Amino acid sequence: MKHLLAVAIIFTASLATAAPPRLQKHGATQQLVVDGEPFLVLGGELGNSSASSAGYMKPHWPRLKAMHLNTVLAPVYWELIEPSQGEFDWSTLDATLRDARASDLKLVLLWFGAWKNSMSTYAPAWVKRDSVRYPRVKLADGSSVEILSALSKNTVDADARAYAELLAHLAQVDARDQTVLMIQVENEIGMLPIAREHGAVADKAYAAAVPAELVKLLAARGAKVEPELRERWQKNGSKSSGSWAKVFGEDEWGQEVFTAWHYARFVESLAKAGKARYDIPMYANVALNRTGRKPGEYPSGGPLPHLIDVWKAGAPSLDFLAPDIYFPNFSQLAARYRLKDEGRAANVLFIPEANNATNPQVPANAFYAFGALDSLGFSPFSIESLGDVPNPLSQTYEILEQLTPLLLESRGRDRMAGFRATLNEDGSVVDTPMKVTLGGIEFTVAFIDPWTPKEQQTIANHGGLLIHSGEDFWFAGQGITITFNGAEPGGPMVGIELAEEGVFDAQGAWVPGRRLNGDQTHQGRHVRLAPGKPQIQRVRFYWYR
Numbered sequence: 001m002k003h004l005l006a007v008a009i010i011f012t013a014s015l016a017t018a019a020p021p022r023l024q025k026h027g028a029t030q031q032l033v034v035d036g037e038p039f040l041v042l043g044g045e046l047g048n049s050s051a052s053s054a055g056y057m058k059p060h061w062p063r064l065k066a067m068h069l070n071t072v073l074a075p076v077y078w079e080l081i082e083p084s085q086g087e088f089d090w091s092t093l094d095a096t097l098r099d100a101r102a103s104d105l106k107l108v109l110l111w112f113g114a115w116k117n118s119m120s121t122y123a124p125a126w127v128k129r130d131s132v133r134y135p136r137v138k139l140a141d142g143s144s145v146e147i148l149s150a151l152s153k154n155t156v157d158a159d160a161r162a163y164a165e166l167l168a169h170l171a172q173v174d175a176r177d178q179t180v181l182m183i184q185v186e187n188e189i190g191m192l193p194i195a196r197e198h199g200a201v202a203d204k205a206y207a208a209a210v211p212a213e214l215v216k217l218l219a220a221r222g223a224k225v226e227p228e229l230r231e232r233w234q235k236n237g238s239k240s241s242g243s244w245a246k247v248f249g250e251d252e253w254g255q256e257v258f259t260a261w262h263y264a265r266f267v268e269s270l271a272k273a274g275k276a277r278y279d280i281p282m283y284a285n286v287a288l289n290r291t292g293r294k295p296g297e298y299p300s301g302g303p304l305p306h307l308i309d310v311w312k313a314g315a316p317s318l319d320f321l322a323p324d325i326y327f328p329n330f331s332q333l334a335a336r337y338r339l340k341d342e343g344r345a346a347n348v349l350f351i352p353e354a355n356n357a358t359n360p361q362v363p364a365n366a367f368y369a370f371g372a373l374d375s376l377g378f379s380p381f382s383i384e385s386l387g388d389v390p391n392p393l394s395q396t397y398e399i400l401e402q403l404t405p406l407l408l409e410s411r412g413r414d415r416m417a418g419f420r421a422t423l424n425e426d427g428s429v430v431d432t433p434m435k436v437t438l439g440g441i442e443f444t445v446a447f448i449d450p451w452t453p454k455e456q457q458t459i460a461n462h463g464g465l466l467i468h469s470g471e472d473f474w475f476a477g478q479g480i481t482i483t484f485n486g487a488e489p490g491g492p493m494v495g496i497e498l499a500e501e502g503v504f505d506a507q508g509a510w511v512p513g514r515r516l517n518g519d520q521t522h523q524g525r526h527v528r529l530a531p532g533k534p535q536i537q538r539v540r541f542y543w544y545r
């Protein structure tokens with residue numbers, strides 16, 4: 001009897017589902033926990049239309065797996081799941097779930113709801129065709145644009161209902177497998193070609209008082225408010241109440257704050273309704289703005305760097321805000337989304353669109369995002385358009401896959417560094433070496449390879465990372481040459497005890513390849529990861545006087 005009871009308990013336990021995917025504090029950052037285990041997203045985002053056809057996707061799944069991806073970012077289309085109001089069709093989504101599982105891949109779903117790149121093209125026909133119930137944005141001259149108004153209760157209710165149904169469906173079909181890790185709410189929400197909508201409803205809302213919770217938050221966060229918003233608020237008298245124009249200024253930058261608040265509130269309604277059905281991490285992504293462009297010349301009001309505080313106040317149910325980075329100044333842009341504050345003001349980095357997958361700078365950006373900025377994940381766009389395996393991304397992910405246990409352990413613990421040549425927004429390259437101190441050693445990382453003719457090098461593609469674990473220093477990447485010295489002036493000096501290349505096998509054991517203590521380390525003077533193909537080197541240093 002006792003025996004039977006024990007069997008029954010074990011059986012019941014194995015049927016029980018683990019807590020849904022969630023974010024959990026880990027050192028100074030957060031870890032994505034899936035099925036009770038930490039998870040690092042080596043991802044790729046599908047082109048917009050690919051997930052709408054299982055047949056189209058069929059040949060791509062095995063290629064994505066062969067590229068060492070562990071996660072695919074795939075859209076869920078409002079128009080396909082709710083073709084008639086209140087009638088839901090899960091067939092496209094269920095096929096994506098089935099095929100991802102069959103390829104042993106996880107998913108991050110992208111809710112293409114009321115907004116897709118500022119426009120409203122994925123709203124179902126019953127929304128598109130009824131502009132009385134679901135009004136469009138009005139320009140100052142009273143004409144409409146093909147963008148749904150965020151100020152319509154009908155629209156928010158309809159979108160939130162569909163989104164909540166989606167989460168309820170996932171709770172039913174995916175809570176056990178946990179194929180879906182997270183959900184992006186809308187896609188690159190933003191206003192074009194203006195900074196705020198007009199018309200009777202919008203003008204009234206714009207003349208109303210700024211919500212107290214927003215100004216309270218600005219006052220409480222003080223110097224920690226992102227500099228552009230802080231300066232704007234201060235320039236207008238740091239007011240604790242008043243209309244949007246009074247508190248943030250009448251110009252398009254002030255108007256954009258109003259837009260950001262209402263977008264954040266809209267997204268909050270979805271996130272809150274969705275989490276009530278199935279509580280998994282949710283985020284909003286953003287199309288970044290070019291320096292010198294005004295709101296409306298770029299999609300305004302999204303979770304842009306200068307509006308992070310507005311979004312944090314307006315959409316507290318979101319777990320983080322995520323940049324889509326297509327501009328060359330990757331490291332500066334990504335850094336704005338890694339905020340180490342405590343609680344709601346913190347923001348863990350995740351990059352849902354990290355350039356087009358074919359961009360040759362992608363590998364260096366991936367190493368940098370994980371090594372320097374504790375990214376939860378990395379995901380180039382149009383992943384299925386990448387050519388045959390191996391390719392630069394698959395080689396990079398193969399390395400990152402091997403390093404995943406070390407990366408997961410080291411995130412948020414000041415044991416890692418990432419390197420890449422700095423690029424300006426115009427693409428010009430700053431080839432100055434980077435300096436970083438880890439484990440008492442100051443490392444100088446150069447991006448110009450000493451043994452390759454300069455005209456054969458593309459410094460913008462060079463980058464890597466370093467993990468300090470116990471006695472070992474693990475270098476990964478390509479096109480970087482690292483010199484080292486004791487960080488303490490006048491203190492002991494540092495030499496290479498051993499340097500070796502190698503791989504981690506499927507069980508996670510290090511399998512050394514060549515020992516590199518001669519020419520390959522310039523007789524102990526540097527560590528070099530040659531340009532061309534990323535690799536891992538294990539280096540052990542020693543101290544001498």
Ligand code: DGJ
Nearest residue numbers: 048117187188324353381
């Ligand atoms: C960013 C969007 O988020 C994607 O859906 C796609 O439209 C790409 N731009 C195209 O570059």
